[in-house]
Amino acid sequence: xxxxxxxxxxxxxxxxxxxxxxxxxxxxxxxxxxxxxxxxxxxxxxxxxxxxxxxxxxxxxxxxxxxxxxxxxxxxxxxxxxxxxxxxxxxxxxxxxxxxxxxxxxxxxxxxxxxxxxxxxxxxxxxxxxxxxxxxxxxxxxxxxxxxxxxxx
Amino acid sequence: xxxxxxxxxxxxxxxxxxxxxxxxxxxxxxxxxxxxxxxxxxxxxxxxxxxxxxxxxxxxxxxxxxxxxxxxxxxxxxxxxxxxxxxxxxxxxx
Amino acid sequence: xxxxxxxxxxxxxxxxxxxxxxxxxxxxxxxxxxxxxxxxxxxxxxxxxxxxxxxxxxxxxxxxxxxxxxxxxxxxxxxxxxxxxxxxxxxxxxxxxxxxxxxxxxxxxxxxxxxxx
Numbered sequence: 001x002x003x004x005x006x007x008x009x010x011x012x013x014x015x016x017x018x019x020x021x022x023x024x025x026x027x028x029x030x031x032x033x034x035x036x037x038x039x040x041x042x043x044x045x046x047x048x049x050x051x052x053x054x055x056x057x058x059x060x061x062x063x064x065x066x067x068x069x070x071x072x073x074x075x076x077x078x079x080x081x082x083x084x085x086x087x088x089x090x091x092x093x094x095x096x097x098x099x100x101x102x103x104x105x106x107x108x109x110x111x112x113x114x115x116x117x118x119x120x121x122x123x124x125x126x127x128x129x130x131x132x133x134x135x136x137x138x139x140x141x142x143x144x145x146x147x148x149x150x151x152x153x
Numbered sequence: 154x155x156x157x158x159x160x161x162x163x164x165x166x167x168x169x170x171x172x173x174x175x176x177x178x179x180x181x182x183x184x185x186x187x188x189x190x191x192x193x194x195x196x197x198x199x200x201x202x203x204x205x206x207x208x209x210x211x212x213x214x215x216x217x218x219x220x221x222x223x224x225x226x227x228x229x230x231x232x233x234x235x236x237x238x239x240x241x242x243x244x245x246x247x
Numbered sequence: 248x249x250x251x252x253x254x255x256x257x258x259x260x261x262x263x264x265x266x267x268x269x270x271x272x273x274x275x276x277x278x279x280x281x282x283x284x285x286x287x288x289x290x291x292x293x294x295x296x297x298x299x300x301x302x303x304x305x306x307x308x309x310x311x312x313x314x315x316x317x318x319x320x321x322x323x324x325x326x327x328x329x330x331x332x333x334x335x336x337x338x339x340x341x342x343x344x345x346x347x348x349x350x351x352x353x354x355x356x357x358x359x360x361x362x363x364x
Binding site: 028029030031032034071075078079082090091093096102103104105107110112113116117118119120123124127130131134135137138141142145 | 199205212226237
């Protein structure tokens with residue numbers, strides 16, 4: 001556990017990193033970015049918290065059962081979205097033209113519109129949740145193993 | 154003996170790699186053949202409705218590769234968490 | 248039209264793979280071997296992205312793009328998948344090295360070669 005100045009600054013900075021990561025995930029169909037990149041940004045914020053506070057303190061907030069449920073939910077939602085358009089083909093984009101995420105942008109260079117894309121923004125969210133839960137569980141397990149011989153349940 | 158064999162293998166591999174990359178064997182940098190990518194750049198905005206062509210290639214035209222990659226990530230995380238459990242059985246009384 | 252002499256980006260990727268060949272053949276420390284494998288992964292990713300460049304091209308995104316041709320999008324999608332797979336395999340390799348160190352007590356690859364029962 002580092003000094004009081006480092007702990008206070010880390011408490012303030014984690015909010016901005018979380019919002020920037022969610023911005024990169026949510027605007028995956030207009031700007032460069034998407035599910036994997038935004039998940040990596042949020043995991044780097046979790047690593048900053050792990051360095052500022054010790055791993056024994058962080059184990060009380062990020063329980064392992066919650067992380068496991070989040071990762072399985074993300075993978076399950078991704079597979080269900082792949083099976084939605086099974087009438088035509090596997091991975092068919094069914095929501096283009098319907099009111100949910102279904103606008104079609106004008107052809108050529110244009111300022112972006114967020115309500116476009118079909119199934120792709122929902123898949124971005126599912127993959128983002130999966131990457132955040134999986135990689136932060138790996139980092140927490142490595143830090144706990146090399147600091148003390150605690151039983152992890 | 155091991156040093157001499159390793160040195161010969163290294164020289165042969167590096168020479169083969171560098172020969173395969175210089176101009177008469179490899180085409181010029183900046184002029185790739187592109188038939189499939191021209192079709193994707195033309196028709197990605199009306200078929201998928203995305204502005205981002207790379208995201209629509211990753212999740213729509215080639216979504217099966219992303220499914221395999223999500224499976225690999227899940228398997229690797231399970232393997233790491235399985236190997237890092239401290240042993241609970243401290244008393245060996247049997 | 249401009250032509251870059253000697254295909255310089257491809258040569259840089261081939262030199263990265265060549266240096267990591269040297270590390271894997273001649274070094275015995277386990278951590279240095281893992282660093283060599285990570286360097287080889289970086290060289291392959293650089294080669295894959297440099298294959299899809301069009302001279303004078305822009306990024307393949309239609310939001311406020313200037314005039315001109317576009318770079319090919321499919322090699323960039325394959326590189327994204329490759330980076331995530333490399334991160335997962337690297338995490339698994341480092342965990343196995345931690346277990347080997349706890350079991351045998353040294354980081355030399357010559358000492359952990361016997362298969363004891």
